[in-house]
Amino acid sequence: MGTASAIRTENLTRTYRRSRKKKDKAAGDLIALDNVSLEIREGELFGLLGPNGAGKTTLIKILTTLLAPTSGSAWVDGKDVVKDARALRPLINMVSGGESCGYGVLNVRENLWLFTQIYGVSNADAKKRIDQMLQIVDLADKASTRVSHLSTGQRQKMNFCRGFITDAKILFLDEPTLGLDVNAARSIRKFVREWLAERAGRTLLLTTHYMMEADELCDRLAIIDKGKVLACDTPANLKRRIQQHPLFEIGVTPGANGPMQLDTIPGVHQATETAGPTAIDLKLSLAEDSVIGAVVQRIVESGSRILSLKKVEPTLEAVFIELVGHGLEAEGEAT
Numbered sequence: 001m002g003t004a005s006a007i008r009t010e011n012l013t014r015t016y017r018r019s020r021k022k023k024d025k026a027a028g029d030l031i032a033l034d035n036v037s038l039e040i041r042e043g044e045l046f047g048l049l050g051p052n053g054a055g056k057t058t059l060i061k062i063l064t065t066l067l068a069p070t071s072g073s074a075w076v077d078g079k080d081v082v083k084d085a086r087a088l089r090p091l092i093n094m095v096s097g098g099e100s101c102g103y104g105v106l107n108v109r110e111n112l113w114l115f116t117q118i119y120g121v122s123n124a125d126a127k128k129r130i131d132q133m134l135q136i137v138d139l140a141d142k143a144s145t146r147v148s149h150l151s152t153g154q155r156q157k158m159n160f161c162r163g164f165i166t167d168a169k170i171l172f173l174d175e176p177t178l179g180l181d182v183n184a185a186r187s188i189r190k191f192v193r194e195w196l197a198e199r200a201g202r203t204l205l206l207t208t209h210y211m212m213e214a215d216e217l218c219d220r221l222a223i224i225d226k227g228k229v230l231a232c233d234t235p236a237n238l239k240r241r242i243q244q245h246p247l248f249e250i251g252v253t254p255g256a257n258g259p260m261q262l263d264t265i266p267g268v269h270q271a272t273e274t275a276g277p278t279a280i281d282l283k284l285s286l287a288e289d290s291v292i293g294a295v296v297q298r299i300v301e302s303g304s305r306i307l308s309l310k311k312v313e314p315t316l317e318a319v320f321i322e323l324v325g326h327g328l329e330a331e332g333e334a335t
Contacts, residue, residue: 005075006170006203007040007063012072014058014227032058034227035072040205040220045196047214047221048207049316051324055227056207057096060172063205064094077170090119092170095163097156097178104148108139108158111147112165119166126165133161136191137184152179160188164195170203177213189217211316223323230323239314242322245269246289247312250282256303265298267291279307 013036015029033055040046048056061067063076065085074081079088102111109130116126134140137157147155156179163171173192177185196202208214214221215235222232231238254275262271267287274281284295289311299306 004042005039005078006042006044007038007046007074007076007205009036009038009059009063009074010072012036012059012062012074013070014055014062014067015070031227033062033069036224036227036229038222038229038232040203042201042203043196044219045192045204045206045217047218048205048224049211049214049221049320050207050224053226054224056224057174058227059224060094060174060205060207064092064172065089091168092172093163093166093168094172095160095174095176097175101155101159101162102147104146107144107146108134108150109143111158112161115162116165121166125167129165129167130161133164136187137161138187153181153184156180157184169201171205173204173206175207175209177208177210185213189213192217211320215316223320225324231319235316238319239316242319243314245285245287246292248282248284248286248292248295249308249310249312250284250295250299250306251308252280252282252299252304252306253278254280254304255299258302260298260302260304262295262298265291265294268295280304 012033013031014033015031017029036055036059048059050056058067062069062074063081065081065088068082076088077091079091081088102108103114106114112130112133113126116129121129131140134143137160139154139157139161142150142154147158150158156176160176163173163176176192177188180188192204192206196204206214206217218235220232220234221238223230223238231241233241260273262268262282262284268291269285269287270283271285272283274283286292286295292309296306296309
């Protein structure tokens, strides 16, 4: 991964003026972005997680030159998104989940070819890229179908193709798997990783409502809410912030040699037991993973038999709830 900045923002702010009608009691402007400063490295797959209204789409619109900031600055590929907008646009592309794209009277191939021509792609390269992308998203059999006759999922697949056929250096994916079935979403995630690895310097900014998708794909991610960045780090480091010590759950049979007294073992921070009719459930917080060896030995010495043992891994959802106060599922569909 490169160390140069592909995307950088400094105190980026965007406000929207509320209605000034007398009957509108709302006071003040709506702050969509509040002094956001981020740096996304060249070659990185960077994610944005946040509830509806958090500012994710506003940020992407500014970075793709579709919206001007109220204050602050942003650079993409070293170009100012306001002053150098015309020079920047040929180098980037954007895919929005659920977006209605293309012309209904044209078929899938015609629509994709039209977009390649807008970007100045040669006919030979356009045909090659279109054929490749239609195969990847399993839409080759619909190449001659009018867009108006496609299902919602098929239109989203075509939209995804449109983002990649121009060979952008920096790509923005705003909920790219929204409305897709499980297999299609899996294929797209696989392709995204391959696309980044295929050529040095490519960079991708992803917003998603799916925690698993963010955890699987992103090198780093930022959690954003009410226009502010609450945290920014790798998925692993974000999860470690809410779970400082390894947690284990163990199911055992009752022991014949008395209490196990697991909390007396060096390195065991906390041990709780919940007795059931035929088994005991143990939950342990340890100083480090290696302490589990001493725990297992003590259990065996007590005359118990281990029925199950698993390490409890923290989740991005738990991090999100801690920072934002609720899960994404409470928000409904993404915006």
